[in-house]
Amino acid sequence: MTKEEKSGDLIEKESEHRGDGLHHAPGTFTLTLILLVSFVVYYFANWKALADVWHVR
Amino acid sequence: MTTLDPTVEGALPETEAAGRGNHPPGTFRVCATTGLTVDLAAEKFIKINAVFAVVFLLLGGIAALLLALTRWSAVHLLNAEWYYRMTTFHGLNMLILWILFMEIGILYFAATALLKSRLASVKAGWAGFACMAVGAIMLDAVILAGKADVMMTSYVPLRAHPTFYLAIILVAVGTLIGVINFLATVYIAKRDKTYSGSVPLVVFGAITAAIIAVSTLLHGAGIMIPTFLWSIDVIDHVDPAAYRLVWWGLGHQSQQVNVAAMVSVWYLLGTLTVGAKVLNQGVSRTAFLLYILFINLASAHHLLVDPGVSAGWKIWNTSYAMYLAVLASMIHGYTVPAAVEVALRKQGHTKGLFGWLGAAPWKNPGFSGFFLSLLIFGFIGGITGVTLGTEQINIIAHNTLRIPGHFHATVVGGTSLAFMALAYYVVPLIFRREFPLRWMCRAQPYVFAAGIVLMSLGMSFAGSYGVSRRSWDVEASGALHPVSYDPSVHVWLGVLGIGGSLAFVGLLMFVVPTVLAVFFGKRVEAKMPAW
Numbered sequence: 164m165t166k167e168e169k170s171g172d173l174i175e176k177e178s179e180h181r182g183d184g185l186h187h188a189p190g191t192f193t194l195t196l197i198l199l200v201s202f203v204v205y206y207f208a209n210w211k212a213l214a215d216v217w218h219v220r
Numbered sequence: 221m222t223t224l225d226p227t228v229e230g231a232l233p234e235t236e237a238a239g240r241g242n243h244p245p246g247t248f249r250v251c252a253t254t255g256l257t258v259d260l261a262a263e264k265f266i267k268i269n270a271v272f273a274v275v276f277l278l279l280g281g282i283a284a285l286l287l288a289l290t291r292w293s294a295v296h297l298l299n300a301e302w303y304y305r306m307t308t309f310h311g312l313n314m315l316i317l318w319i320l321f322m323e324i325g326i327l328y329f330a331a332t333a334l335l336k337s338r339l340a341s342v343k344a345g346w347a348g349f350a351c352m353a354v355g356a357i358m359l360d361a362v363i364l365a366g367k368a369d370v371m372m373t374s375y376v377p378l379r380a381h382p383t384f385y386l387a388i389i390l391v392a393v394g395t396l397i398g399v400i401n402f403l404a405t406v407y408i409a410k411r412d413k414t415y416s417g418s419v420p421l422v423v424f425g426a427i428t429a430a431i432i433a434v435s436t437l438l439h440g441a442g443i444m445i446p447t448f449l450w451s452i453d454v455i456d457h458v459d460p461a462a463y464r465l466v467w468w469g470l471g472h473q474s475q476q477v478n479v480a481a482m483v484s485v486w487y488l489l490g491t492l493t494v495g496a497k498v499l500n501q502g503v504s505r506t507a508f509l510l511y512i513l514f515i516n517l518a519s520a521h522h523l524l525v526d527p528g529v530s531a532g533w534k535i536w537n538t539s540y541a542m543y544l545a546v547l548a549s550m551i552h553g554y555t556v557p558a559a560v561e562v563a564l565r566k567q568g569h570t571k572g573l574f575g576w577l578g579a580a581p582w583k584n585p586g587f588s589g590f591f592l593s594l595l596i597f598g599f600i601g602g603i604t605g606v607t608l609g610t611e612q613i614n615i616i617a618h619n620t621l622r623i624p625g626h627f628h629a630t631v632v633g634g635t636s637l638a639f640m641a642l643a644y645y646v647v648p649l650i651f652r653r654e655f656p657l658r659w660m661c662r663a664q665p666y667v668f669a670a671g672i673v674l675m676s677l678g679m680s681f682a683g684s685y686g687v688s689r690r691s692w693d694v695e696a697s698g699a700l701h702p703v704s705y706d707p708s709v710h711v712w713l714g715v716l717g718i719g720g721s722l723a724f725v726g727l728l729m730f731v732v733p734t735v736l737a738v739f740f741g742k743r744v745e746a747k748m749p750a751w
Contacts, residue, residue, distance in 0.1 A: 186499050187565065188558035190573045195554055202603045209613045212684075216616060 241336030241414035248338075251649055253748040254492070258650065262332035262339040265349065266325045266650050270643070272353060273321035274734055277636070279360065280313030281727040288675065288720025291621075293694055293713045303692040304369045309360065311372030315631065316391065316474070317356050322639050323429065323481050324348070324398040329650070330426035330484070331405035336414040340404035344397055351394025359387035371690065373471065376447060376458045385448035392440045399430045399437070421498050421505065422491075425484030428508040433477045435516060439469030461528035472519030475627070478635040479549065480511050482597070485638045486556045486590055492645055493587040494567075494580065496559035504555050510548035517541035521609040525618050531611075538611050546606055553598045557591070584751035589641025589665035596669060597634030600676055601626060619690075621716075622683030625676045632723070633672040637665060640730050647734060648748040653741030657733045662751075664733075668726025674719025682712035 240248060240257050248259050283306045289297040290306075298306060332339055339345060361383075362368050368380035406427060409415060419427070443466040450458045487504075490496035498504055520537030523529055561576050569579035581587045604626040608617050617623065644661060647653055655661050685706050687694055694713065696703040 186558065186562050188561040190576055191554060191558040191561045193573055194557065198553070198598055198603070201599060202606065205603050206607050206610075206613075209607050209610075209616070213613055213616050 241338070242408065242412035243336070243338050251333075252746050253649060256333045256649075257336045259332040259338050261342045261345070262328045263650055265328050265339070265345045266646070268349060269321045269325035269328070270646060270650075271738065272356070273318050273325065273639075274643075274731060276313045276317035276321065276356065277727065278731050280310050280318055281724055281731075283307075283310035283313065284720060284727075285724040288717050288724070290692065291694075291713055292717025292720075293710050295717060298692075300692040301366075301369070304371065305363060305366060307690065308369060308371050309363045312359060312363070312388075314636075315372065316388075317359075319474075319478050319631075319635065319639075320391065320395050321352065321356075323433075323477065324352070324395065324402075325646075326481055326485065326639075326642070327398065327402040327426050327430060328405075329646075330423045331402050331409065334420050334423050335406065335409035337405055337409035337412070340401055340408055344401045344404075348394045348397030348401060351390050351397065353394075355387045355390025355392075355394060358383055359391065362387060373467065374447070375467075376450070376460050376463045379451060382448060382451040385444050385451055389441070389444050389448060392437045392444070395433065396437045399433045402426070402430055418501070421501060422484045422488045424505055425480055425487065425508055428511055429477045429480035429484065431512050432473055432480060432515060436470055436473035436477060439466055439473065443467050443470065461526060464523060464526060465529070468519040468522045469516060472522060473516055475631060476511060476515040476518075476545075478631060479515075480508065482593070482635040482638045483508075483549075483552045483556070485642050486552070486594060487559075489586055489590040489638070489641055489645070490556055490560050490563075493584055493590065494560055494563045496556075496563040499555050499559050499562065503551060507548040507551035507555075510544050510551075514541045514544040514548075518545045518609070521614065524611055524614040535611050538609050538614075542609050543606075546602070549598075549602060553594065553602065556594060560591070581751065583662050584644075585661045585665050586641050586644040586751060588662075589637050589644070592665050592669040593634050593637040593641065596629050596637065596673060596676075600673065601630030601634055604680065605630065617683065619688060620683035621679045621687045621689050623689050625679030625681075625683055628672060628679065629676045633669060633676065637668060637672070640668070641665065643730070643734055644751065645748075647737045647741070648744050651738050651741075652744045653737045654744055654749060655733050655737045656741060657736065658751075660729050661733050664726055664729040667729055668723055671719050671721070671723025671726050675716050675723055676719070678712045678714070678716030678719055682709045682716060685709045685712075687713070 240250070243257065243259060247261065248257050250256070251258055286298055286306050287303070287310055289295045290303050328339065328345070331337060362381050363384070365381075368374075368384040370378040370380045370384070374380060374384070406419070406423070418424070443463060446455060447458055447463065449455045487496075487498065517537045518541060520529075520534060521542065524534055524538065560580070564576035564579060567579075569576040571578075580591070604622070607613055608622060608626055644655070647655060683689065685708070687705060687709050694705070694709070
């Protein structure tokens with residue numbers, strides 16, 4: 164944000180800003196992958212815990 | 221800050237005044253820091269709602285400390301009676317009062333400052349605030365008097381004093397008036413063409429929160445009015461299963477109002493702190509729309525062990541509809557940090573994958589609070605929430621401490637921390653007061669976040685061993701069937717207690733500078749001092 168560009172102006176012009184199309188955010192993408200892996204591990208650990216206490220014969 | 225009142229030194233020229241929305245002369249000022257137009261009537265309501273919010277935050281926080289020191293089995297501070305009283309008090313002050321007062325302030329800010337509009341009705345503003353304030357004071361009084369030890373959920377046939385239900389109805393009516401006043405302000409802004417194109421995304425998020433709030437409050441009225449009538453013996457029966465079904469339309473949706481408001485605050489703070497721009501308007505707005513359509517259905521996960529609803533109903537709502545609401549959070553969870561990353565990379569912080577993150581303004585509590593809120597909400601609240609909401613897995617977690625372990629990460633680590641971060645901008649920009657003890661402000665988000673994360677993990681691990689979510693006595697001594705847990709649960713309950721105490725220190729580190737700033741702070745004469 165430049166000194167001349169106040170946050171109020173950014174918000175006001177925001178609806179005209181249709182996005183950059185191709186944005187470059189590899190760090191956020193990596194964070195997203197870490198979240199996904201954490202979720203997969205936690206989710207399947209819980210299914211395992213369920214299987215351990217609720218036997219299907 | 222400057223003002224358009226020509227009698228005040230530093231008034232803006234007439235030409236600039238001409239371009240300021242639908243404000244009559246002398247009823248607004250222009251913020252020198254953000255360039256936003258601040259309606260003076262709305263400003264009063266933002267201030268008074270924020271002050272009340274912080275008071276209830278402090279009250280709920282004191283109760284939280286007492287509860288944490290009771291669940292910590294080595295301390296076990298309160299007796300059973302005061303434990304359940306404080307649980308009721310804590311839940312209502314934190315989940316309802318602190319959040320609702322803050323949200324009404326946020327709605328008034330979004331509709332007036334971001335749309336350059338006057339407030340639709342000052343009288344409605346006062347009426348709504350009066351209902352909320354009187355209801356809130358009645359609510360706390362009746363709980364502390366020991367006449368409403370029914371927990372926040374007040375499941376029938378537990379029966380509180382009629383004042384309890386009446387107070388909740390008053391708070392709900394006051395909030396509804398505030399929400400209608402917000403929607404009316406959005407309408408007059410559109411009618412008077414105070415902005416061009418679509419409303420900004422932050423306002424779109426606030427409208428989402430308002431729509432969900434209307435649905436929430438209608439559910440609240442639908443169940444609290446008959447329960448109030450039952451409490452004064454006008455009707456003789458309220459069906460417990462029906463109560464739970466409708467109450468969660470209030471109880472869960474109210475938390476989704478928080479989520480929509482919190483996400484709006486994330487977008488706002490992204491812009492205020494690093495100049496982030498929304499990456500894709502359509503995607504972010506669609507995500508807000510998903511909240512409106514599916515979040516109420518997701519409240520079914522509270523009823524996953526209820527016998528009154530079918531397995532098909534439970535699976536449809538929690539294993540299909542709920543994921544569409546989760547999808548919305550995942551979209552925001554990507555677009556918000558990605559917008560921050562794009563903004564920081566444009567400023568030259570391009571080193572490696574996370575150079576932008578290292579270069580972010582971590583000493584600015586507005587940024588650190590917002591980003592920590594995002595991480596805690598996503599990594600702890602999100603992952604545990606989706607897992608616990610799965611119909612099959614829920615059977616090993618329902619009514620255990622894992623549930624508060626999840627929602628303290630979403631509502632406290634997520635919403636409360638985001639609202640605290642917002643306060644670091646609200647006080648200098650709206651109250652026009654400088655924060656004293658700036659070192660404390662800078663450290664506060666870290667201390668609070670660390671406390672909440674520890675507390676949440678302590679709850680989650682103790683709950684994984686089966687410790688129940690609400691029992692005063694973990695060991696259930698005197699029960700017909702003896703209960704025994706793995707001894708390690710006491711370690712996790714200790715972590716809960718230490719985390720809760722640390723979070724309370726973090727809360728005080730927020731409340732003390734905020735109160736000092738609001739009542740004794742140095743006046744901000746021009747631009748807000750940079751964090």
